[in-house]
Amino acid sequence: MVTNRFERQKRTAFLLFLFPLVIVLCLFGFFLSLKWGQASVSWSTFFEAITFQGQGREHLYIQTLRLPRALGTFLVGVHMALAGLLTQAITKNPVASPHVFGINAGASFAVVIGLLLFTNFSLTGAIYFAFLGAVLGAVLVFLLAGIDQKQHIQLVLAGIAIHFLFTSLTEGLIILNQQSTESMLFWLVGAVDQLGWYELKTILPWTFFGILLFAIMLPSFKLLVLDDDVAAGLGQRVMAVKVTGMLIVILLAGSAVAICGPIGFVGLLVPHIARSLVGYDLKVLVPLTALLGGMLLIYADLLSRFIAFPYESPVGIVTALIGGPFFIYLARKKGVTER
Template identity: 60%
Template sequence: MEHAYKKQSRTWPLLFLFSASVLIMLVGIVCSLKWGQSHVSWRTLWEAITFRGSDKAHLYIQTLRLPRALMACIVGIQLALAGLLTQLTTKNPLASPHIFGINAGAALAVVVGLVALPHFGNFGLIVFAFVGAALGALLVWSLAGTGNKQYVRLALAGITIHFLLSSLTEGFILMNQQATDSMIFWLVGSLNQAAWSDVRLILPFFIGGALLFSLMLPSLRLLLLDDEIAAGLGQRINIVRGISILLVIVLASSAVALCGPIGFVCLIVPHIARALVGSNLTILGPFTAVLGGILLLYADFLSRFIAFPFESPVGIVTAAVGAPYFIYLARKQGGAR
C-alpha cells in the first residue's frame, strides 16, 4: 500500500513536468512562426496555420517558417535520442555522436558528395551521410579495441577521429572554389534552408527511429548493467549494443545530411532530462526527446536575432549553450571519480 502511494505521488509530478515540456514546445513553435525577419500579425498567423489564406504573408509562413519549425523539432528529437543511446551504449556520460566521430563522418561524406556529385538529391546525401557515419563509428570502435579500458579508449579515439574528419571536411570546402555560403552555414549547423521536401524526406527516419527506440526500451535496460552480469543472465548484450549503434547512425546521419553537424544537443539534453526525471528509461526516453525538440527550436529562434536582420547558424547558439555545460559536466565527472 505504501509502495503504491509513493509510486502515485511520483507519477503526478512527472506527468506535470512532461505536460509542461510539451506546452513549452508548442509555445516555441508559435514563437518561431510569429517572429522573424518579417512582421506577421496574429490574425495572419492563424489564417496561415489553418490554411484559410493564400496571399504572400500566408505563403511565407506556410512554406518557410512552418517547415523550419517542424524541422527543428524533428532534428532536435533525433539528436537527443542519438545522444542518449550513445551514452547508454558506451557507458560514458560524456559521449555523443558529435564527440565520437559519427557526426563528423556524416559531414565529411556529405561534403564529398556535394563536391563530387553537386546535382545529387537530398536522399542521396542521406545515403552518403549514413555511410560516412558508419565508417566513422567503425573506425572509432576499431581503434578502441576491447578490454577493461575500452570505454576510456573509445572517448580518446572518438575525439581524435572527430577532429581528423572535421579537418578533412574543412579542407574539402576550402579547396572547392564553388563552395557557397549555404554550405558554410550547413557546416556549422543551420535550419534556415528547411523546406517541406526536407520534412517529408526525414519523416520516415524520424518515425522509424522513434518506433524502434520504443520497441527497444526493455532491451536497452540491459545496457545499464555490467556486461558480465547481462551475459550471465543469458542476454545477448552485443546484439542490443549493435542495434543501438545502428539506430544512432540512422538518427544522427539523417539529421546531419539535411541540417549539418549541429553540436552539443546530443550531449547536454540527456543530462538535463536525467537530472529532472531520473534514470528510468520508460520516462527518460520520451522526456529526452521532448527536451531535444525544445532546445533546438528555441536555439533556432534565437539565432534569427544574433545578427538581425540577417540569419545566423543555429550551431552558434547550441555551441554557446553546450560548451560551458560540457565543461561543467567534465569537471563534475572528474570530481566524482
C-alpha cells in the same frame, strides 16, 4: 510498503505535471517560431496563416517557410537527443554523444565528398552518404578505444581525435573546392534555415523508422544499465544489442546531419537534463528526451534569428554556446570522480 506507495504516487503526480508542461513549452516555442523572424507578421495574419484561411504573401511566407522549418527543427532535435541518449547508454559514458564521438563529423565529411563527386547530388543521396560517414566515424572510434564499458577516457579521446580528423578533412575539401562547396559553410556549423516541405518529407520516414526500432529494442536497451558481465550472465547478447543500438544512432544522427549539418551538443546536453528530472526508467526517459530535444532546438533556432538580426545565424552557434561549457563541466566532474 506505505512509504513505497506514497513515493509512487508522488512520482506519478510529478510526471503528470512534467509532461504536459514540456508539451506546452514545445507548443509555445513552436508558435513563437512561426510568429517571429526577419519579416514582421501581425497577429491576425498569423492566425489566418496557421488555420490556412489566407493566401496572401505573408500567409504563404508562414505556411511555406516558417511552418516546415519549425516542424523540421523539432524533428532534428528529436533525432539528435535520442541518438545522444542511446550513445551514452551503449558506452555507459556520460560525455558521449554523436558529436563528441565523431559520428556527426564523419557524416558531414561523407556528404561533402558526395557533393563533390556528383553534380546532381540529391538530398536522399546525402542521407545515404551521411549514413556511410557516420558508420566510418563510429567504427574508427571503437577500433581506437574498444567497446569496453570501462574505457571512458579512451573513448572520449578517440572520439575527439576522429571528430577533428574528419572536421579538418572536410574543411580542407571545402577550401580546395570553394566554387562547389561555398554554400556548405553555413551548413557545416549547423543550420535549419533551409528546411522546407521537401526536407521534412525526406527526413520523416527515417524518424518513424528510427523511433520504431528504438521502441522495439527498448526492453533490450534496459539491460544496458547493467554491467556487461551481468547482462551476459542473464543470457543477453550484449554485443548484438550494442551493435543494433549504434545502427539506430547512425540512422537518427546521420539523417539529421544530412538535412541540417552537424549541430553539436544537443545529444550531449538533453539526456542529462531528462535523467535529472525522471531518472533512468527508459519508458519515461525516452519520450521526455525526445520532447526536450525538439524543444531545445526550436528555442535555439528562435534565438539564433536575433544574434545578427536581420540576418540569419546558424543554430549550431547557440547549441555550441550552451553545450560547450556543459561538456567541460561533465569532463571535469568525471575526472574528479575517477581519481
